[in-house]
Amino acid sequence: MNLLRLFEAVYRLGSVSRAADALGLSQPAASQGLTRLRLALGDALFVRANGRMRPTLRAERLASVVQPAVAAIEDVLRDEDAFDPSRSQMTVRLHLNDIGEARLLPELMEALHRQAPGIRVHTTPLPHGEITDALETGAIHFALGFLPSVSGTERVELLRDRYAVVVRAGHPMAKASKASNVRMTIQDLRRLEYVAVRSHSETFRILQQLGLDGRLVLNSAHFLALPAIIARTDFAVVMPQAIARRFIEPKRYVVLPAELPRSAFTVSLHWSRRFESDPAHHWMRNLFIGLFKD
Structure with a gap:
């Protein structure tokens, strides 16, 4: 050369x-x-x-x-050192589940609309065992979520959350806990019936650990219908607390004062070292970190 x-x-x-x-x-x-x-x-x-x-x-x-x-x-x-987001027409491919989309996409799309209006976003939820290879081959650019089984990637912690129990605002147990101003016990939780999304294995792990899996009345493929279901019933749902507080109307729903076992989790941004020096990739990483890092 x-x-x-x-x-x-x-x-x-x-x-x-x-x-x-x-x-x-x-x-x-x-x-x-x-x-x-x-x-x-x-x-x-x-x-x-x-x-x-x-x-x-x-x-x-x-x-x-x-x-x-x-x-x-x-x-x-x-x-190599230049990337103009305002002129880019790239498509960014992400691993995100449905709750991750609800939590992260509104702010991400707002930022891209302002700074990089030509960039397109494509999301797809992959089996966790396929994420590392998909990042390595470029099938996806980033994976975001609580992905403890994903290894061999570069990653940065973005935010921390915990799972919580959510019911409708008029639920008898919500009224009782508010009146007594005390935390709920395991016995209290065992009186509830639950709905859950099977793609979120941590909710099933929590229910099983508390011995509540026998109280599961709906095993759904998607999260979207659950808020409407619990609004019309006395069922409860285990879901990330930040999603509950930000995306569910506070006048219609209540987060019960219950301590769940091993309920804290971390949402991280994963990528492959192969693309670390790419200017567009670098810009997108910094965008995610600037928007979501606690």
Whole structure:
């Protein structure tokens, strides 16, 4: 590559000394490089005429290929440190589950709308065992969530949350806990019936650990219907507290004062080291961190 860049500079400038200056080489180093290229190609490449280095026919043919190739490579190298989000048309592919979408996408899309209106976002929930390979191959750019089984990635912790028990505002147990101003016991929780989303294994782990899995009346594929269901029944749902406080109307729902076992969890941003130096990837990482890091 260095010899071809030297060839291109001599062809363009008509001088070995000027080519050496342009490339930051000494004149002897440039002369030695040109000699190596002549020997490798079996052609003089340049002959001196009227004070300039004139290309041979072989050099003319070579230059027609080398010049655009060198220009394209140098453009890529110059662009390596430059990324203009306001002009980007890239599609960012994310692993996010439904609750992650509810928690993170509103702020993310608002920020992209302001700073990078041409960027598109595509989300897909992957099985946790496939996330590392998907990041490595570029099938997704980032994975966000509580992903303790995902290994072999770069990651940064964004925020912490905990699971909570949510019921409708008029629920008899909500009224009783408010009147007594005491925390609920396991016995209290065992009097409730529950709805849950099977894609969120931690909620099932909590219910099982408390011996409440026998009280599960709805095992749903998606989270979206659960708030409407608990608003019309005395069922309870175990869900992240931040989602409950931010996205469920406080006049219609109550977070019960109950301490759940091992309920705290961390939402992290995962990516592959392969793409760490990419300017667009770097910009997106900083955007996530700036928006969501506690």
